[in-house]
Amino acid sequence: MEKIIVSSSPHIKDNVRTSGIMRDVLIALIPALIASVFYFGIRAAYITALCMIFCVGTEFLWQKIVGRPVTICDGTAAVTGMLLAFNLPVSAPWWICLIGSVVAIVIAKQFFGGVGHNFMNPALVGRAFLLASWPVIMTKWTKPFSTGFIIPADVVTSATPLAILKNPEAGALPGFLDMFLGKLGGCIGEVSTAALLLGGIYLVIRKVISVRIPITYILTVAVLTFVFPSTGLSAFDSMMYNILSGGLFLGAIFMATDYVTSPITSRGQIIFALGCGILTFVIRRFGAYPEGVSYSILLMNVVTPLIDRWTKPRPFGNTKTKKGGVQ
Amino acid sequence: MAKLTFSGGIHPSGKKNATKDKPLVELAAPEVLYFPLGQHIGAPLKPLVSVGDRVLKMQKIADAEAFVSAPLHSSVSGKVKDIGMYLNHTNSKVLTIVIENDGLYEEAEPIHTQSIDDLSPNEMRRIIREAGIVGMGGAGFPTHVKLSPPEDKEITHLIVNAAECEPYLTSDRRVMLEMTDDIIGGLKCLMRLLNLSKCYVGIEDNAPEAIALLEEKVKGTGIEIKVLKKKYPQGSEKQIINAICGKEVPMGKLPMDVGCIVINIGTVAEIYRALAYGIPLHRRIVTVSGDAISNPSNLYVPLGTPFSYLVDACGGTNEEVHKIIMGGPMMGIAGVSLDIPVVKGTSGLLLFSEKYTRHEEELNCIRCGRCVNVCPMKLLPTTLDMYSRRGDIEILIENNILNCMECGSCTYVCPSKRHLVQSIRLGKQKINATRAKEAKK
Known part of the structure; x- marks a missing residue:
């Protein structure tokens, strides 16, 4: 009876912690990593490990230097590292990983106050920076089953299906089953739709994410590419190529659902995902660039505070906007 | 039947198994009892007794002139030992009447002797006030005030709150199982008082035995049992109204503004005892639980009994106590000492060990929603x-x-x-x- 604690209620709390949520996200990304190692060789795992180490290390060093509490244990830097790696081609050199990590952690996250205060997804900012600075390195897509750990100088490259859609001379389109399983050129983490879906289902079951953003996002892209198919393709083929490639599943399940940079209310999340879908379609169809997922999400990240403001829930008992129901 | 509920809310572990099947144990009064004067919302009371006076069990010992107030009664017979500043359930020292129990339990006259069927609504309200009845759920709002809505507010729904959504607490459940007739008698009176032919009892679905028993007994009385989904805070007044009759109490308004009166089920049993037998509120059910309590129990306790006495009655503690909670773990107040006495609103007493009191660092909001x-x-x-x-x-x-x-x-x-x-x-x-x-x- 010596040490009685007097605190304000509630006196019990749920067991869910930020670090646990981040651990779940990392677990959910593992199937896609395994698929990537299967198709691109062990180097995919090496790049991923490199990015995670660089991200966590950068966060640690930065926080030490500026004298802020070190928060690497919350797991957010590790998730950023993994997602950044998933957005890189397997042939990326180590210094690309380092620069991407520093941009993601220092510029996109820590400059704005650290976890919870960044207004854009750090991994996507890192990727956008690298893509703008080293476009050749960032779009060198290795053909599945052509490499091991070391990328040979004469690596067999393979254009992504979306690039082929833009420029039919670039190669032959892969089959839908291959695309679903991941046998196509692309970033480390984006190729296997099946593996990403598996991770997504895990996150939904663990209640880390809701299905609102992924489903709305993917459906919007599906409907738009079905109704307005690419020239020379049937509506169905156009839809399938568009949803099974270009990192749509990676973006919709793992990046657009980032808590910090997506709206907080359910209605807001649907508007956000609709916006992502429409922008992705517009960029892919009318832009010079074949992909579009990362820029769409980044653009919608920026309007998230506005969406949050528009979609404030109606407070319980605010009968000015809606009459209380009568029995 | 579809279970009723509201939007939002959480699902904490109920933790009711420790006490839900334990019948009430009547706790004998200790030698010294403490009656803090502020046990209700409203005008403060003035002592009606002086140091040295002899008081009888159920004798009124404090009252106020104001309408929004509720008098206080002694739970034992004995001598007024002191009237001074003592620790109460808000962790502050307030004016308290201290009574030394003489062990005779000599009772005062009942507060009325009329037949329950002859009482007019206004007489019932007067008796309910005289009996010192306040909301037993914890808030302590005087019940007679709640039952006296202004004339322009038509009351269409009487809702009895038996949701008991706070983890650990099982006192309402024991009331339903062991004081069933008092509840039904009380509800009949309340329906007469409010001129209603129907009323609703909201019970969470984790109390099937209470639901079954009441369903059986309320046949033909106009009382309707409404099964609610187990969810916290289902027992909140506005949420239970929303679940049962679909109405939303406007912001800043009261239940009576949508024609509803919500009364806790324990309060209903007290109302019946006051109206039928003239017994004032002088004891209550307290669930004593938590991981540091050796033998968690539902105790029927004389008001004014210090917590330490309840803990002893439950076999003492089996672990070092790090937190004392008055009420449930979600909204209860952490107490500073076991010297605090049981008051009208003490629905539970929980003692937690270190395991439940670990402090965790606050991190940045990640906007998870x-x-x-x-x-x-x-x-x-x-x-x-x-x-x-x-x-x-x-x-x-x-x-x-x-x-x-x-x-x-x-x-x-x-x-x-x-x-x-x-x-x-x-x-x-x-x-x-x-x-x-x-x-x-």
């Missing part, structure tokens, strides 16, 4: 938290902070372990302080 999803009042707890810490009163009011009922669901779910409701509470206090200052000018 869990607090927004669970808020039963549909507020934005994380936004309120931010502005509350900044002290930005205007924005807080704009975001309806005053609509927060402090149920604590947001703090419960927060993965960053932020003290959301605590900071919102501070924000509300800042607003009240500012308003009080302005009123002075």
